[in-house]
Amino acid sequence: MTTxxxxxxxxxCPPSERMRLLDQLRDEHRALQALGLALDLTRGKPAAExxxxxxxxxxxxxxxxxxxxxIDARNYGTLEGLVExxxxxxxxxxxxxxxxxxxxxxxxxxMYYLLHFAHxxxxxxxxxxxxxxxxxxxxxLCPVPGYDRHFTLTEALGIEMINVPLLDDGPDMDRIESLxxxxxxxxxxxxxxxxxxxxxxxYSDAVVDRLAALPRMAGEGFLVLMDNAYGVHDLHFPGPxxxxxxxxxxxxxxxxxxxxxxxxxxxTYAGSGVSFFAAGAHLRKAMLKGLSVxxxxxxxxxxxxxxxxxxGRIEEQMRAQAALMRPKFELVEQRLAKGLAGLAEWNTxxxxxxxxxxxxxxxxxxxxxxxxxxxxxxTPAGAAFPxxxxxxxxxxxxxxxxxxxxxxGEAMDAFVLCARLATLESIDKKAARx
Amino acid sequence: MTTxxxxxxxxxCPPSERMRLLDQLRDEHRALQALGLALDLTRGKPAAExxxxxxxxxxxxxxxxxxxxxIDARNYGTLEGLVExxxxxxxxxxxxxxxxxxxxxxxxxxMYYLLHFAHxxxxxxxxxxxxxxxxxxxxxLCPVPGYDRHFTLTEALGIEMINVPLLDDGPDMDRIESLxxxxxxxxxxxxxxxxxxxxxxxYSDAVVDRLAALPRMAGEGFLVLMDNAYGVHDLHFPGPxxxxxxxxxxxxxxxxxxxxxxxxxxxTYAGSGVSFFAAGAHLRKAMLKGLSVxxxxxxxxxxxxxxxxxxGRIEEQMRAQAALMRPKFELVEQRLAKGLAGLAEWNTxxxxxxxxxxxxxxxxxxxxxxxxxxxxxxTPAGAAFPxxxxxxxxxxxxxxxxxxxxxxGEAMDAFVLCARLATLESIDKKAARx
Numbered sequence: 087m088t089t090x091x092x093x094x095x096x097x098x099c100p101p102s103e104r105m106r107l108l109d110q111l112r113d114e115h116r117a118l119q120a121l122g123l124a125l126d127l128t129r130g131k132p133a134a135e136x137x138x139x140x141x142x143x144x145x146x147x148x149x150x151x152x153x154x155x156x157i158d159a160r161n162y163g164t165l166e167g168l169v170e171x172x173x174x175x176x177x178x179x180x181x182x183x184x185x186x187x188x189x190x191x192x193x194x195x196x197m198y199y200l201l202h203f204a205h206x207x208x209x210x211x212x213x214x215x216x217x218x219x220x221x222x223x224x225x226x227l228c229p230v231p232g233y234d235r236h237f238t239l240t241e242a243l244g245i246e247m248i249n250v251p252l253l254d255d256g257p258d259m260d261r262i263e264s265l266x267x268x269x270x271x272x273x274x275x276x277x278x279x280x281x282x283x284x285x286x287x288x289y290s291d292a293v294v295d296r297l298a299a300l301p302r303m304a305g306e307g308f309l310v311l312m313d314n315a316y317g318v319h320d321l322h323f324p325g326p327x328x329x330x331x332x333x334x335x336x337x338x339x340x341x342x343x344x345x346x347x348x349x350x351x352x353x354t355y356a357g358s359g360v361s362f363f364a365a366g367a368h369l370r371k372a373m374l375k376g377l378s379v380x381x382x383x384x385x386x387x388x389x390x391x392x393x394x395x396x397x398g399r400i401e402e403q404m405r406a407q408a409a410l411m412r413p414k415f416e417l418v419e420q421r422l423a424k425g426l427a428g429l430a431e432w433n434t435x436x437x438x439x440x441x442x443x444x445x446x447x448x449x450x451x452x453x454x455x456x457x458x459x460x461x462x463x464x465t466p467a468g469a470a471f472p473x474x475x476x477x478x479x480x481x482x483x484x485x486x487x488x489x490x491x492x493x494x495g496e497a498m499d500a501f502v503l504c505a506r507l508a509t510l511e512s513i514d515k516k517a518a519r520x
Numbered sequence: 521m522t523t524x525x526x527x528x529x530x531x532x533c534p535p536s537e538r539m540r541l542l543d544q545l546r547d548e549h550r551a552l553q554a555l556g557l558a559l560d561l562t563r564g565k566p567a568a569e570x571x572x573x574x575x576x577x578x579x580x581x582x583x584x585x586x587x588x589x590x591i592d593a594r595n596y597g598t599l600e601g602l603v604e605x606x607x608x609x610x611x612x613x614x615x616x617x618x619x620x621x622x623x624x625x626x627x628x629x630x631m632y633y634l635l636h637f638a639h640x641x642x643x644x645x646x647x648x649x650x651x652x653x654x655x656x657x658x659x660x661l662c663p664v665p666g667y668d669r670h671f672t673l674t675e676a677l678g679i680e681m682i683n684v685p686l687l688d689d690g691p692d693m694d695r696i697e698s699l700x701x702x703x704x705x706x707x708x709x710x711x712x713x714x715x716x717x718x719x720x721x722x723y724s725d726a727v728v729d730r731l732a733a734l735p736r737m738a739g740e741g742f743l744v745l746m747d748n749a750y751g752v753h754d755l756h757f758p759g760p761x762x763x764x765x766x767x768x769x770x771x772x773x774x775x776x777x778x779x780x781x782x783x784x785x786x787x788t789y790a791g792s793g794v795s796f797f798a799a800g801a802h803l804r805k806a807m808l809k810g811l812s813v814x815x816x817x818x819x820x821x822x823x824x825x826x827x828x829x830x831x832g833r834i835e836e837q838m839r840a841q842a843a844l845m846r847p848k849f850e851l852v853e854q855r856l857a858k859g860l861a862g863l864a865e866w867n868t869x870x871x872x873x874x875x876x877x878x879x880x881x882x883x884x885x886x887x888x889x890x891x892x893x894x895x896x897x898x899t900p901a902g903a904a905f906p907x908x909x910x911x912x913x914x915x916x917x918x919x920x921x922x923x924x925x926x927x928x929g930e931a932m933d934a935f936v937l938c939a940r941l942a943t944l945e946s947i948d949k950k951a952a953r954x
Contacts, residue, residue, distance in 0.1 A: 129596065131595055131596050131597075132595065134592060134594075134595075137585070137592065137594040137595060140594075141581070141585075144578065144579055144580070144581035144582060145578055145579045145582070146578070147575070147578035148578060148579070151571070151575075158568060158571065159792070160568075160571040160574075160789040160790065160791075160792060161565055161566065161568075161571060161789075161790050161791065162563065162565050162785075162790045162791045163565075163791070190624050190625065190819065191624065191815070191818070191819040192814070192815040192816065194814060194815055194816070195814045195815050198813065198814035202636065202640075206636075206640045207676070207677075207678075235816075238813055239813050239814065242641070242810075242813040243641075244641075351596075355594040355595075355821055356594065356595050356596045356816075357594075357595065357596045357597070357816055357817050357818075357819065357820065358593070358594060358819045358820060358821035358822065376676075379632065379672055379673050379676040380626070380628060380629045380632035380673065381625070381626040381628055381629050382626065382628070382669075382790075382791055383791050384625070384791075385624065385625040385791065385792045385819065385822065386791065386792060387789055387792035388792065388819065388822065
């Protein structure tokens with residue numbers, strides 16, 4: 087297959103030439119299988135050298151275990167988290183420290199809590215979603231492609247998901263506003279507003295403002311969830327700027343229906359960091375009330391380590407991360423441009439952890455299968471959609487961070503080959519049917 | 521008031537003598553108020569010198585960040601926890617490492633998860649409790665006095681609580697068996713089986729066996745919760761031995777209805793430790809399934825620190841804790857014996873964190889109020905009972921760990937005075953009415 091060959095050209099290709107190309111790609115795929123590769127592009131895990139950047143955290147307690155306001159981090163209590171940890175969260179979320187709860191290692195857990203509290207127990211003085219919706223399912227809006235764990239969480243709580251398109255400046259607000267006007271069972275919307283997972287979009291000011299205003303249209307029980315997982319995870323500095331969602335909400339009085347989340351998982355240690363929640367005073371209080379039932383407080387020792395380690399040097403830390411990430415993203419871009427130009431579409435991320443690839447419709451599942459046969463694990467096709475179901479079966483999420491550059495190169499070569507093969511197989515099948 | 525004066529003697533006291541005693545105690549209480557004390561016996565918080573014992577944990581990552589089986593603790597994953605952390609949990613819970621999930625800083629959170637999963641989502645292939653009970657409330661058995669946070673958690677989830685007496689060898693099993701036979705809406709029972717909070721009881725082998733057999737009587741949805749918070753927290757070594765609840769459950773086939781919990785909160789750092797869950801394979805799998813929705817994994821870095829720090833030296837660590845705790849418990853015992861013998865009853869703990877005092881019926885709330893006026897914060901009367909309601913208003917939980925010995929002595933003197941005054945006031949009121 088010649089580089090630069092387009093989908094259109096392939097479709098117009100004479101059958102004999104197509105068969106020749108198909109045989110050639112199948113030979114290459116067989117040769118690849120014989121190599122016995124074992125490569126993994128599935129999850130957005132930092133590489134070991136990214137984790138090494140934070141190894142100086144261990145030992146920082148030797149400076150003492152008290153917070154700046156004299157609280158012994160080693161003992162029980164301080165449900166909202168240490169003040170210096172809340173300040174760290176405030177910088178990540180573009181809010182005030184007083185808006186923030188600093189908690190344990192996973193912001194996903196805080197998202198789960200908020201939805202569980204709202205759905206099963208009721209928050210903000212409102213009845214539980216499950217009780218007002220009766221036998222009908224509560225519904226959530228899910229901009230797609232999106233983060234698979236948001237969707238798994240939503241499904242596990244028994245909440246029905248509705249796809250809405252994620253455009254280049256954020257989710258399709260016209261569609262969203264029309265949906266919430268028509269259906270009072272829609273109780274919230276997921277967002278990754280900066281360097282979105284997986285398409286890398288950063289929401290425009292106009293979209294942030296329209297999302298902030300959405301609860302006034304959708305009703306009192308509605309929540310706008312902003313998982314700002316990549317708020318400082320730029321590849322180039324300064325990165326794109328996100329308008330503060332909480333400030334936008336305060337301007338229109340919806341601050342108690344706007345929930346922000348962040349964590350240090352991809353700043354320091356993945357899975358051993360500090361997570362953050364921010365919201366208006368009432369919603370924050372509702373969250374604290376729920377948290378008070380299930381724990382005496384967060385791990386403040388880890389909060390103290392993080393606050394001391396990152397004090398005044400978040401950008402320095404993220405520049406060090408970006409220096410390790412950039413070559414990997416550049417390699418992915420180069421291999422995609424060389425191997426799939428004209429055959430697929432993808433984004434060139436300005437930050438975050440993923441590259442989002444759209445193959446020819448109907449070929450993503452087959453591409454993942456071919457890659458698996460060749461020893462390259464890809465995120466399952468459809469993973470970035472609710473119920474794992476991509477209506478067009480074309481989207482694949484690549485996670486280049488964990489592999490070494492050498493492995494990444496091999497994996498990308500294999501991916502390109504499998505994408506080409508899946509594409510040509512699909513064209514061939516259609517031609518045979520017509 | 522003469523030391524050794526009994527309730528009976530006080531009640532039989534001539535009115536003039538009673539008035540004299542009352543005036544004298546009121547004078548003493550006024551003098552106490554003038555001191556402006558600010559002492560706190562409310563919560564089972566370790567003292568700073570207990571936390572110091574574990575300060576060598578900081579820096580242990582310099583030995584490397586890989587687990588014994590080669591997992592980088594700094595990265596995502598390993599939902600069930602690091603193998604060395606699970607081994608630590610196994611030693612605390614008297615089970616195998618393969619029975620254990622090692623999680624974050626709060627075992628209370630794991631208890632919350634289990635009840636939330638069972639109540640709202642359904643576990644073990646069973647429907648959610650909330651759905652099978654319809655409009656009727658799910659019920660839980662609560663041995664009393666018990667741990668206030670268990671009761672707050674249960675109430676928050678909308679589960680109704682039924683008091684059952686906690687006897688000297690564990691809860692009243694005759695009563696429990698009779699209750700579960702008569703009421704299929706009873707879905708579980710709370711237990712702190714060793715050095716119980718707050719009465720210090722350790723369950724007998726016979727009670728462990730009867731609790732293990734209880735699910736066979738109560739039905740498939742029923743859970744026996746064993747919060748073994750003080751499993752190694754002896755004051756003298758060797759401490760009382762608890763028969764392994766999971767082993768007992770396996771003998772009668774109820775291992776998937778027996779849930780064990782523990783944490784290192786009162787072994788190392790309070791609130792910054794590692795928590796543990798253990799159960800039969802099916803229940804453990806159900807728990808992991810629920811956890812997989814709300815987090816990528818636990819904080820394994822903290823697990824690695826704890827496992828390395830406590831490896832082969834749990835008893836040494838607990839002997840160091842006991843050396844700091846014993847003088848405080850001895851002081852409490854001495855002041856109670858000197859000031860309240862004949863007027864109140866209390867236990868002499870063999871471990872754990874609390875002393876449980878039963879005053880004359882109807883006087884606990886008043887005693888706490890008098891202590892507050894004198895600058896001594898006590899746990900609210902009734903806190904050790906569901907809904908904060910002690911039917912006899914006589915129980916007070918003392919938490920001597922956090923105060924210095926000097927402060928504890930002052931606080932105990934104040935407590936004794938307030939208990940005497942509340943008792944005499946109550947006798948005087950009754951005499952006035954009769």
